[in-house]
Amino acid sequence: xxxxxxxxxxxxxxxxxxxxxxxxxxxxxxxxxxxxxxxxxxxxxxxxxxxxxxxxxxxxxxxxxxxxxxxxxxxxxxxxxxxxxxxxxxxxxxxxxxxxxxxxxxxxxxxxxxxxxxxxxxxxxxxxxxxxxxxxxxxxxxxxxxxxxxxxxxxxxxxxxxxxxxxxxxxxxxxxxxxxxxx
Amino acid sequence: xxxxxxxxxxxxxxxxxxxxxxxxxxxxxxxxxxxxxxxxxxxxxxxxxxxxxxxxxxxxxxxxxxxxxxxxxxxxxxxxxxxxxxxxxxxxxxxxxxxxxxxxxxxxxxxxxxxxxxxxxxxxxxxxxxxxxxxxxxxxxxxxxxxxxxxxxxxxxxxxxxxxx
Ligand SMILES: [Zn+2]
Numbered sequence: 141x142x143x144x145x146x147x148x149x150x151x152x153x154x155x156x157x158x159x160x161x162x163x164x165x166x167x168x169x170x171x172x173x174x175x176x177x178x179x180x181x182x183x184x185x186x187x188x189x190x191x192x193x194x195x196x197x198x199x200x201x202x203x204x205x206x207x208x209x210x211x212x213x214x215x216x217x218x219x220x221x222x223x224x225x226x227x228x229x230x231x232x233x234x235x236x237x238x239x240x241x242x243x244x245x246x247x248x249x250x251x252x253x254x255x256x257x258x259x260x261x262x263x264x265x266x267x268x269x270x271x272x273x274x275x276x277x278x279x280x281x282x283x284x285x286x287x288x289x290x291x292x293x294x295x296x297x298x299x300x301x302x303x304x305x306x307x308x309x310x311x312x313x314x315x316x317x318x319x320x321x322x323x
Numbered sequence: 324x325x326x327x328x329x330x331x332x333x334x335x336x337x338x339x340x341x342x343x344x345x346x347x348x349x350x351x352x353x354x355x356x357x358x359x360x361x362x363x364x365x366x367x368x369x370x371x372x373x374x375x376x377x378x379x380x381x382x383x384x385x386x387x388x389x390x391x392x393x394x395x396x397x398x399x400x401x402x403x404x405x406x407x408x409x410x411x412x413x414x415x416x417x418x419x420x421x422x423x424x425x426x427x428x429x430x431x432x433x434x435x436x437x438x439x440x441x442x443x444x445x446x447x448x449x450x451x452x453x454x455x456x457x458x459x460x461x462x463x464x465x466x467x468x469x470x471x472x473x474x475x476x477x478x479x480x481x482x483x484x485x486x487x488x
Binding site: 169170173174177178181182183185186191195199202203206259260261262264265268279280282283284288304305308311314315318 | 331333334335338340362365366369370372373374375376377378379380382383386387389390391393394397398
């Protein structure tokens with residue numbers, strides 16, 4: 141139920157496309173990129189909070205798909221396979237990232253703060269950006285990617301208890317930020 | 324159950340991560356406590372808010388083109404690597420071909436065909452006047468050129484890359 145973003149991205153998926161991709165059909169790859177690039181980018185941005193990093197990560201994800209689609213034996217596993225590639229690519233980048241925020245994200249935040257007519261989704265995007273990296277990472281993996289606490293624990297290399305408390309704290313902090321934003 | 328304990332478990336409840344007993348306990352507390360229930364509702368709304376927020380992250384324009392471009396570069400790199408590797412392998416293996424009887428048989432075939440054609444030519448020259456033999460030669464040349472052009476035209480729409488990559 142909470143993996144709504146993910147489900148929206150994959151409904152109506154053409155499994156014949158995977159067979160074409162595996163046969164090396166260039167046209168099929170163009171179709172795949174056109175239908176998935178925005179989803180991949182949004183997920184990467186939600187996790188990395190930086191436009192350049194998110195774009196680089198998106199390119200990396202599709203290169204990985206291009207190189208290893210032949211090894212995918214079950215086309216019906218494509219969706220979770222893709223989800224895993226995105227998650228691992230972004231988590232690897234987060235591990236290498238410096239803890240200082242980039243100029244890019246600071247600019248974005250300033251733009252959001254000075255805007256008079258704020259949409260709800262912009263307020264939440266801004267609040268997500270203000271969360272610390274590990275809280276945001278855990279929450280996005282749960283809410284957007286739809287992973288269970290156990291799966292998040294394995295991917296992030298922390299105990300399930302830590303995942304549980306991170307998600308809880310992240311929600312508390314977000315709720316507080318959002319109530320502060322309201323006049 | 325106290326409010327503090329309930330609050331700690333509200334996230335796990337809405338994520339479906341509690342076992343049956345824990346779930347029942349938290350749900351019972353929520354029925355009785357308005358404050359905790361408000362937090363639970365707020366968290367549920369937050370879930371939809373986050374999904375909505377991520378769905379509305381604007382993707383940069385030209386993203387798809389740039390991704391396809393990077394894949395094109397990768398494909399070119401792979402092709403170059405493939406041809407370099409095959410060239411290297413051919414160079415490595417070619418000295419061994421001297422020992423292959425098949426190669427010698429092929430060389431012999433080319434040689435004997437040439438000899439037969441040579442003989443046929445000298446016989447023809449004896450019976451056919453030179454002007455006619457020139458005419459036949461020029462006609463044959465144009466036929467070959469025309470044939471090659473025709474084959475190229477037929478194969479124009481054919482994607483070699485898709486077959487061999
Ligand atoms: Zn309570």
